[in-house]
Amino acid sequence: MSMQKQDQTQSWSGLGVGTDRKSFLDKVSAQIPDYEAERAAEAVFCALSERLPGGLVRQLREQLSPDVREMMGACHRHRGEEPANLDRDDFYLMVANHLNAEPENVRLVLHGVFAALHTQIVEAEARKIEGQLPKWLQGTWAAARLQIDRPA
Numbered sequence: 001m002s003m004q005k006q007d008q009t010q011s012w013s014g015l016g017v018g019t020d021r022k023s024f025l026d027k028v029s030a031q032i033p034d035y036e037a038e039r040a041a042e043a044v045f046c047a048l049s050e051r052l053p054g055g056l057v058r059q060l061r062e063q064l065s066p067d068v069r070e071m072m073g074a075c076h077r078h079r080g081e082e083p084a085n086l087d088r089d090d091f092y093l094m095v096a097n098h099l100n101a102e103p104e105n106v107r108l109v110l111h112g113v114f115a116a117l118h119t120q121i122v123e124a125e126a127r128k129i130e131g132q133l134p135k136w137l138q139g140t141w142a143a144a145r146l147q148i149d150r151p152a
Contacts, residue, residue, distance in 0.1 A: 020067055021068050021071070024041070024068050024116055025116075027119060028040055028116045031112030031115050031116060031150075032108060032113075035101070036099075040112065041113050042098065043099050043113075044095060044110060044113040045072040045113075047086075047091055047094045047095050049072065050091075051084060051086055051091060052129065052133075053132060056129060056132055057072075060125065060129065063120065068120060088137075095109060107151045108151040110137075110140050111143060111149075112144075114140060115144040129141065130142060
């Protein structure tokens with residue numbers, strides 16, 4: 001195995017199975033090559049931070065390697081512990097506005113970032129998050145975890 005390949009697949013020593021920032025962003029890029037990986041990840045992390053309870057957001061952050069965790073901190077949450085009651089349109093619009101993308105392309109972005117995020121966290125954490133997501137987002141989260149139903 002080459003040294004470069006080993007660097008990209010080596011796990012960090014935290015609770016999750018995540019790799020470093022470059023490897024994570026490479027996974028995002030592989031899923032959604034038409035978008036800047038870092039901006040896409042930050043947009044999705046920000047929307048998730050708004051939609052999930054604060055305690056679960058903290059648990060998710062703890063699963064990430066320190067350099068990936070920094071990207072999640074780029075979005076400042078300006079409220080208490082209760083998640084925002086964002087409907088599908090508001091959630092998609094939040095991501096689209098962050099990326100200057102068309103809202104109809106957001107499901108592809110979500111799927112790509114979610115797929116990469118699933119490689120960073122343990123299964124139990126993924127299931128907790130899925131249980132807190134609205135039904136309209138659970139399908140994309142689960143499809144990304146299973147690497148199926150990727151939007152065109």
